[in-house]
Amino acid sequence: MTESELPPLREVINSFELRAKKSFGQNFLLDLNLTRRIARIPGDLSKAVVYEVGPGPGGLTRALLMEGAGRVQACEMDKRCIPALAEVSKAFDGRLSVYEGDALKIDEHELLQAKPDEGIHIVSNLPYNVGTMLLIRWLTLKTWTPWWQSLTLMFQKEVAERIVAAPGTKEYGRLSILAQWRSTAKIAMRVPAAAFTPPPKVNSAIIHLKPTQPLDDSIQLKSLELVVEKAFQQRRKMLRSSLKGLSVDPKELLKMAEIEETERAENVSVADFVKLAKCYEQLKTH
Known part of the structure; x- marks a missing residue:
């Protein structure tokens, strides 16, 4: 079977009985024009390994290969999808490899095995039930610059x-800070619920992230995470109260970081949270 002989995705779903399952967090994208737009977001992928989590019947997978991705490594835990993806691999001369298993449990370095001249880009319509966990995993690597060059995620x-989210908005929180401390993040595309099969109850959006130098690479990630966690546990409280859970005097910490005691977490910039984490480390060692 060649690329041009691949059947439409709706036929694939019917022939392999691939009705989306809630237990896998599945919502399939079948519009090839839409998936090809997504595949173009990261730019030229001709010399890249593209990592895709949860390809399902292969809608986005086909688009990545059609747009010229050097090779695609997919991770799929739904056994029903494996034969359909095998047909895609055959149609695209083996440029697609599929690992059957749980993306949360694999060693991605070992799986991807990129050559020195290959960049790694993650492009995925993430299953809703694991999407945030995977993003946090990719953002909280111990060493930075990360092994991936960009994230394009639904x-x-x-x-x-x-x-x-920016400071001062109700959406701003832990996820905003983890993403923006050492990467740039933007909404690259909005996707209505009607584009999916079956349509979810909410609309979706594609996020594109690229790693940057950390605002301060001398601080420990766990210190930043702890300070942010405590600050946002009770986001409407003043920081002098919400930071009491730390092992240092919150008033002394805030004075050292030059942040008002009466400030609230949702109004503190990413840079100031980084400063808070650094001051916390200094106070903790005294």
């Missing part, structure tokens, strides 16, 4: 808005 609209 999320529910409200999650996407939290990732790109």
Whole structure:
């Protein structure tokens, strides 16, 4: 079977009985024009390994290969989809490899095995039930610059808005800070619920992230995560109260970071949270 002989995705779903399952967080994209637009967001992928989580029947997978991705490594835990993806691999001369398993449990470095001249880009219509967990995993790597060069990911609209949110907005929180501390994040495309089969109850959006130098690479990730967690546990409280859960005097910490005691977490910039984490580390060692 060649690329031109691949059947339409609706036929694939019917012939392999691939009705979307809630237990897998599945919502399939069948519009090839739409998936090809998504595949173009990261730019030239001809010398790249593209990692896709949850390809399902292969709608986005086909688009990535048609748009010239060097090779695609997919991870799929739904056994029903494997034969359909095997046909895609055959049609595109083996440029698609499929690993059957749980994306949360694999060693991605071992799976992807990129050559020195290949960049790694993650492009995925993430299953709703694991999307945020995977994003946090990719954002909280111990070493930075990361092994990936860009993330192009589908999320529910409200999650996407939290990732790109600015201080002073109700969406701003832990996810915003983890994403923006050492990467740039933008909404690259909005996708209505009607574009999916079956349509979810909410709209979606594509987030595009590229790694940058951290605002301060001397701080420990766990310190930033702890300070942010405590600050947002009770986001409407003043920081002098919400930071009491730390092992240092919150008033001394805020004075050292030059942040008002009466400030609230949702109004503190990413740069100031980084400063808070650095001051926390300094106070903790005294």
